[in-house]
Amino acid sequence: MTFTEITKMMLNSMDFFELRRTAARYAVPYQGVRRQKLIRDLERRILAKANPQLIQQQVAIAAEVTHAQSLAANAPQGAVSAKPSLSDSSRKPMVSTRINTFSARTVLSRAGTLR
Numbered sequence: 883m884t885f886t887e888i889t890k891m892m893l894n895s896m897d898f899f900e901l902r903r904t905a906a907r908y909a910v911p912y913q914g915v916r917r918q919k920l921i922r923d924l925e926r927r928i929l930a931k932a933n934p935q936l937i938q939q940q941v942a943i944a945a946e947v948t949h950a951q952s953l954a955a956n957a958p959q960g961a962v963s964a965k966p967s968l969s970d971s972s973r974k975p976m977v978s979t980r981i982n983t984f985s986a987r988t989v990l991s992r993a994g995t996l997r
Contacts, residue, residue: 889928893921 883891896904901920905912908927912920 885932886925886929889925890921893924 893901893904898917901917901924902912905920905924908924908931910920910923910927915923
């Protein structure tokens with residue numbers, strides 16, 4: 883098991899009073915915080931204390947995420963209009979088209995096929 887997994891398992895097995903004592907030891911605010919958030923904050927603080935490079939990696943990842951979110955915020959939202967520009971005068975005039983109403987079924991009479 884890695885140190886991260888051991889830390890996570892240890893924190894999840896603690897009751898709330900042990901978590902509060904541990905939070906006070908690592909200077910993590912615990913008043914008005916739910917248990918899962920407290921566990922998450924404690925885990926981050928313990929891992930940061932054990933490995934300072936881990937904090938730098940998390941900060942870099944957070945910066946990449948915020949950069950991607952800012953790029954997404956600046957992107958156009960919704961569908962882009964596919965409406966053609968009608969100001970172009972070089973277009974050909976529209977030719978009326980006839981609808982083909984011929985159908986092979988109209989040749990056969992219904993009464994003749996049923997008998």
